[in-house]
Every structure is written in structure tokens, then in C-alpha cells.
Amino acid sequence: MSSIGPDGIQWDLVVVGGGNAALCAAITAAEAGARVVVLESAPKTYRGGNSRHTRNFRCMHRGPLSVLTDEYSEDEYFEDLLRVTKGKTDENLARLVIRTSEECLPWMEDHGVRFQPSLSGTLSLSRTNAFFLGGGKALVNAYYNTAEDLGVQVHYDADVRHVGIDANRFTHVEVNLEGKTTRVAGKAVVLSSGGFQGDIDWLADAWGPAARNFLIRGTPYNKGVVLRDMLDQGANSVGDPTQCHAVAIDGRAPKFDGGIVTRLDCVPFSIVVNQDGARFYDEGEDVWPKRYAIWGRLVAAQPEQVAYSVIDSKSFDLFMPSVFRPEKAETLEELAGILNLPKDAFLQTVDDFNKGCRDGDFHPTELDGLATTNVEPAKTNWARPIDAPPYYAYQLRPGVTFTYLGLQVDETARVSHSDGQYENVWAAGEIMAGSILGEGYLAGFGMTIGTVFGRIAGKEAAAHVG
Structure with a gap:
């Protein structure tokens, strides 16, 4: 084996x-003087x-902050989280993330991230979520530029296969780089390599054969190799392997890496069959940012893991358009x-729904x-008859962003094992998000977890080696 760096540094x-989490850790540690x-x-x-597929950051604030309006208190934020997770969260860690998010936004701006006002459409997040100018790709590029300016050395196509642990202490990683196995030694490690959703066989082991019909809207490079390696070595796990951030996306999306543009926001104004x-299921249960993440699991439970969102011309301009044109x-x-649905059953469903609709005031951006x-x-909100041609439909399939099975950490981001904690192993981002997200999802919350715990991990690791 060879080593990265001069003279086996x-x-x-x-x-x-x-x-995001990895870069926040790297920047924070480098600013503290770490190599x-x-x-x-x-x-x-x-x-x-x-x-790189993200577009916003959910942030607590006690008054207007940057592009955020009004206020978003700790308690309201936590209640929103409890609602989507059904109480399956570590309150201590969750409140830590929520409270710390307020100081993160200025830090992000200081490190090259730019924000813009909330996007129009159904999201209505101007009070709770700050949107990245240029999207997640711009955020990632800003952080890489900052890291490299600080002297952080970055290696791409660096496939870590093993984390060396000796007597509960990290010693090195083994990484496939440029066609050979390379040993990279360090005084500390931050593990921010994501979940296992890129490994379809692992998904199928957890979910059963239905998982082979899932689409992976995120990166194909998160295969859980480091996660599995740490679990095999006795690291404590958190989370359920069948729980994940899964949304209903356009069924025509690619198998991997379709990203945010494949998401569909039409469900609240539709019927889904x-x-x-x-x-x-109730298409109008709550505002979309608090319910969009449940629809991946709902569709996953349907035959062939497929459903169809059907709207009429009244609703066509009420949501962010998809990258694909709908059936018309x-x-x-x-x-x-066109959809190859049983005609009589489908028409009866629409007729029953239409008869159940009543007069009232329709407000597309709030619970009405x-x-x-x-x-x-x-359907408890936004229920209007499907009766104004032309009619439109989008095919839905489950789109997995990231899985929640991960490594257990404490408030310092340090990873634990059966006999205590590793001396010099920290984790941040999706690889530990299952501590906070037992199920469900809040828009922008994954970036919040990654930013908060990335900075914590970088600070703690730098203090350890300093």
C-alpha cells in the first residue's frame, strides 16, 4: 500500500x-489549524x-434573518419535526440541531453561500427555509473553493473501503484510488459518506423485492460501504433500514441521480390513484412541505410501486412544473x-370524489x-372536483433520497460502540441522521442536520488533534 501526501504524512x-456535512467539517477543522x-x-x-441536488436550508430564527421573514421558533420547529416523525426522534439532538441552525445561516454566508427569496409555487417556505442562489451545486462549489483556499487537500474517485480501528481508536482508512489500494493515516476521522440507498441489493434486503422498483433520486455513489464496515466492527447503529427520505417522483425519472427536478408538487391539488x-390516501392532509416525504412510502405500498396523480385544467398552474410533460x-x-387504468373503476373513483366535493373558498397556499x-x-384540504378538461396525469414512483439506518452519535458527533465511544471517530450528515429522523422528513432539514453536525464534528476533531 502507498500513502496520500508527502512522505507518508x-x-x-x-x-x-x-x-455538505463533510465540507462543513473540513472547513471548520482547517480554520482551527488542522491539516x-x-x-x-x-x-x-x-x-x-x-x-448538489438540494435547494434550501430549514432555519430557526427569532426575527427576520437574511432572506427569511418573520420568525420561526424552536418550539414550532420541533413541533413540525414531531409531526412528521411521529415522535421518533432524539429530542436532545433534534433541539441541538434546531437551536444551532440560527447561527449556521450567517456562517454559511460567510463561507460563500448565497441565498435568494423563497421560490413561488406551493412550497410557501419564506418563513422557514432559506433557498440557495444557484441551488445545491452552487453551495457545494462555494464550500470546495473555501476548503481549497484553506489548504484542504481533496481527492476524487477516492472509494474508501475500510476504516481501520485499533482498540477503539481510528488509525487509517483504506481507499481505492487510481486503481490501487492506498492507506491514508490520520489522527482523527469524520465519517460523512451518506446512507446506503445506492446499493439496491441492500435496499431489497430491507424492503423486499419491491425495492428493486424504487428510483434513487440522489447520488449513486452512496452505497453504504463505510456504514456497513463500521457496523461490522461493532459501532452502534440507529434507525430502521426501511425508513428513508422517500418522495413520490416522476416515474419517468432515471434510475439514479434524477435530483430535485424529478419531484412532483401537484399531489395536493390532485387525486392520486x-x-x-x-x-x-388523503392528498390534502397538510401543506406540501410537511407531507411530500410520506408519499414515497405510500406509493411503494401500491401494486408495482406505481401511482398516478390526476388533475384538471383548474389546477395546472398551481405548482412547480415537472421536468417532464404530463399525459394530457x-x-x-x-x-x-393512456394510463392503462381500468376505465370503469377509474371513472367511478373520479365520480365518487367529485360528488363528495362541496362549495367553499379555495386557498392553494394554505390549509383551507x-x-x-x-x-x-x-381529502381534507383543496378538494375540488376533477371536471374541467383538459385532464392531466403524472406517473408516480418512489424516489429515495437517503436512508436512515446510521451510526449513533452524541451531541459532540462522536460515534459510539457497545463499550462506549471511539476516541477519535466522529460522524455527520446522512450517515447519522437516523438519530433525529426516525421516519418522515421536513423540507430542508437534511441540510440543517449536515451543517450543524458537520461543524460540530470538525470543531471536536480539530480540538482533539490540537
Whole structure:
């Protein structure tokens, strides 16, 4: 084996991963004086993990802050999290993330990230989420520029295969680089290599054969190799392997790496039917940012893991457009044929739904209480008849962003094992997010977890080696 760096240098900090959490750790440690190397498994063109597909950061604030309006308190933020996770969260860690998010936004701006006002459409997040100018790719590029200015050494196509642990202490990683196995030694390590969603076999082991029909909207380079290696060596795990950030995306999206543009925001203004032409859940349960992440699992439970979101011309301009054009028909009968749905069953579903709609005020950007009556399942908001041609439909499939099975950490981001804690191993980002996200998801919260714990891990690791 050979070593990265002159004369077999032992780095102060080895950062495994190249996304938001990894870069926040690397920058923080480098600013504290540590010699840092970042090992990114993707090629340079695809650097940044899932972070390059993101577009916003959920942030607590006690008054207007940067592009954020009004206030978003710790308690309200935590209640939002409890609602989507159904209470499956570590309150101590969750509140740590929420409280610290307020100081993160200025830090992000100080390190090259630029923000813009909330996007229009159904999101309505101007109070809770700060949107990146240029999206996640711009954020990733800004952080890489900052890291390199600080002297952080970055290696791409660096596929870490093993984390060396001796007597509960990190010693080195083994990485496939330029066709050979290379040993990279360090005084400390931050593991930020994401979940295992890129490994379809692992997904199928957890979910069953249905997982082979899932689409992976995030990076294909997160295969969970480092996660599995650490678990095999006795690291404590958190989270359920069947829980993940999974949304309903356009069924025409690529198998991997479709990103944010494949997401569909039309569900609240539609009826969603499965291949039998039947509805199966309340499309108007809550505002979309608090409910979009449940729809991946809902669709995953349907036959062939497929569903269809059906709207009429009244709703066509109410949501962010998809990268793909919808199917279009002048009649519902014609639409059923295009979608290969059982015509009679589909038409009966639409008719029953329409009869259950009632008069009332429709408000697309807020809960309006415009609900159906005598329809199962009910639609509790934005329920308007599907009766104005032309009619449109989008195919839905589960799109997995990241999995929640991960490494257990404490409030200092240090990784634990059965007998205590590793002396010099920290984790940040998706690889430890299962501590906070037991299930469900809040828009922008993954970036918040990664930013907060990335900075914590970098600070703690630098203090350890200093």
C-alpha cells in the first residue's frame, strides 16, 4: 500500500465523504489549524453527494434573518419535526440541531453561500427555509473553493473501503484510488459518506423485492460501504433500514441521480390513484412541505410501486412544473386509456370524489379546510372536483433520497460502540441522521442536520488533534 501526501504524512483529520456535512467539517477543522484531507468517492463532476441536488436550508430564527421573514421558533420547529416523525426522534439532538441552525445561516454566508427569496409555487417556505442562489451545486462549489483556499487537500474517485480501528481508536482508512489500494493515516476521522440507498441489493434486503422498483433520486455513489464496515466492527447503529427520505417522483425519472427536478408538487391539488384506479390516501392532509416525504412510502405500498396523480385544467398552474410533460387528454375516458387504468373503476373513483366535493373558498397556499364528505379516504384540504378538461396525469414512483439506518452519535458527533465511544471517530450528515429522523422528513432539514453536525464534528476533531 502507498500513502496520500508527502512522505507518508499522517493527516490531522481524514474526512470521508464530499457533501455538505463533510465540507462543513473540513472547513471548520482547517480554520482551527488542522491539516485536512477529504476523500470523495465521486468524480469531480459529480462531487457533493446529495447536497448538489438540494435547494434550501430549514432555519430557526427569532426575527427576520437574511432572506427569511418573520420568525420561526424552536418550539414550532420541533413541533413540525414531531409531526412528521411521529415522535421518533432524539429530542436532545433534534433541539441541538434546531437551536444551532440560527447561527449556521450567517456562517454559511460567510463561507460563500448565497441565498435568494423563497421560490413561488406551493412550497410557501419564506418563513422557514432559506433557498440557495444557484441551488445545491452552487453551495457545494462555494464550500470546495473555501476548503481549497484553506489548504484542504481533496481527492476524487477516492472509494474508501475500510476504516481501520485499533482498540477503539481510528488509525487509517483504506481507499481505492487510481486503481490501487492506498492507506491514508490520520489522527482523527469524520465519517460523512451518506446512507446506503445506492446499493439496491441492500435496499431489497430491507424492503423486499419491491425495492428493486424504487428510483434513487440522489447520488449513486452512496452505497453504504463505510456504514456497513463500521457496523461490522461493532459501532452502534440507529434507525430502521426501511425508513428513508422517500418522495413520490416522476416515474419517468432515471434510475439514479434524477435530483430535485424529478419531484412532483401537484399531489395536493390532485387525486392520486393506483393501478386499480382507486384512491388510497388523503392528498390534502397538510401543506406540501410537511407531507411530500410520506408519499414515497405510500406509493411503494401500491401494486408495482406505481401511482398516478390526476388533475384538471383548474389546477395546472398551481405548482412547480415537472421536468417532464404530463399525459394530457380531453376526456377522463381517454386519460384512463393512456394510463392503462381500468376505465370503469377509474371513472367511478373520479365520480365518487367529485360528488363528495362541496362549495367553499379555495386557498392553494394554505390549509383551507375545503374537504370532501362521504368519501373514503377523505381529502381534507383543496378538494375540488376533477371536471374541467383538459385532464392531466403524472406517473408516480418512489424516489429515495437517503436512508436512515446510521451510526449513533452524541451531541459532540462522536460515534459510539457497545463499550462506549471511539476516541477519535466522529460522524455527520446522512450517515447519522437516523438519530433525529426516525421516519418522515421536513423540507430542508437534511441540510440543517449536515451543517450543524458537520461543524460540530470538525470543531471536536480539530480540538482533539490540537
